[in-house]
Each structure stands twice: as C-alpha cells, then as structure tokens.
Amino acid sequence: MRSVPDCEVTVMMLLGSIHKPLLYLTLSIKCTTENIWCLGWKYFRSSCYYVSTETKSWNASRNECLKKGADLVIVSTDEEQEFLIELNKSIWIGLTDEEEEGVWKWVDGTTPTKRYWRSQHPDNAGGENCAAVQNTGSNLSKWNDLPCSHKLYGVCEKKKPVEEQH
Numbered sequence: 282m283r284s285v286p287d288c289e290v291t292v293m294m295l296l297g298s299i300h301k302p303l304l305y306l307t308l309s310i311k312c313t314t315e316n317i318w319c320l321g322w323k324y325f326r327s328s329c330y331y332v333s334t335e336t337k338s339w340n341a342s343r344n345e346c347l348k349k350g351a352d353l354v355i356v357s358t359d360e361e362q363e364f365l366i367e368l369n370k371s372i373w374i375g376l377t378d379e380e381e382e383g384v385w386k387w388v389d390g391t392t393p394t395k396r397y398w399r400s401q402h403p404d405n406a407g408g409e410n411c412a413a414v415q416n417t418g419s420n421l422s423k424w425n426d427l428p429c430s431h432k433l434y435g436v437c438e439k440k441k442p443v444e445e446q447h
C-alpha cells in the first residue's frame with residue numbers, strides 16, 4: 282500500500298557566515314498532475330481517502346466529504362474493505378437504508394455488490410439506517426447498521442479523475 286502519492290520533496294537550506302548571517306530555505310514539492318489530486322490524503326488503488334479527525338453523525342460526516350469534493354466511502358472490493366478495517370476505527374461508510382427500510386444503497390445510488398455485514402446485522406435495532414465498519418471479529422464481515430445520529434469517524438473517498446481528452 283502506498284500511503285502518499287508520488288511527490289518529490291526538496292528542502293534546501295543555506296546558512297551564511299557568523300558575520301553575515303544568511304538563511305535560505307527552499308521547500309519545493311513537485312507532484313505530477315497524476316497524483317496531485319490526492320495530496321494529503323491516503324492513496325490506495327486509484328482512490329484517495331480522508332479519515333475525519335472528529336467523530337460526527339452520518340449526515341455531518343457525509344457533508345464534510347461533499348465539501349471536500351468527495352463522498353463517504355463506497356466499498357467495492359475485499360481489498361478496500363481490508364483497507365478500512367486496517368484504519369482500526371469505527372467509521373461511517375457511504376451506505377444507508379434511510380430511503381426505504383431494508384433497501385441498502387450506496388451514496389451514489391447503487392446497490393452493494395459485495396456485502397460485509399457482521400452476523401445478525403443489519404438488524405435495524407431500534408431504527409438503524411446507516412452503516413459503519415466496526416473493527417471486531419477476525420474476518421472481513423464488519424459492517425453494522427447503527428442509528429445515523431451516532432458519532433463515528435467518517436472516511437471520504439475521491440476517485441482518480443478521468444484523464445482529460447486531448
């Protein structure tokens with residue numbers, strides 16, 4: 282896993298003499314246009330991820346992602362699910378059945394092809410319409426439906442932009 286995009290960081294420092302103190306500090310970060318869109322986020326398999334620093338409700342977490350030009354994470358592969366588990370936090374993912382009870386949809390309107398529910402979930406216990414990855418148990422099945430007002434960390438996902446046509 283690469284946690285940072287390919288950027289070249291150069292720091293140059295030049296100190297002058299005691300009689301003539303000089304300090305030049307040059308910091309340059311060169312990124313190719315291929316990876317600058319991911320700068321400061323975690324890069325993993327053509328997507329970029331941001332883990333919130335504060336716990337928030339599902340809606341507030343989603344809004345934070347939208348403001349950043351992203352959305353709550355959509356889990357489409359085992360590797361991505363594993364990546365989220367490795368964050369070792371209880372996190373909101375972009376999955377909800379708020380619109381119709383029992384009909385789970387990703388934030389982009391699609392139906393999950395892969396599902397990683399913990400056994401006996403989703404159980405809608407007391408009205409639970411938002412999905413989280415909760416790091417308990419030993420396998421990939423770590424989704425739990427929770428009340429959307431619960432405060433958890435949010436993980437935003439940004440897809441690699443499609444190459445511009447020339």
Ligand SMILES: [Ca+2]
Pocket residue numbers: 378382383405408409410411426
């Ligand atoms: Ca529900």
Ligand SMILES: [Ca+2]
Pocket residue numbers: 402403404405406409425426427
């Ligand atoms: Ca549940």
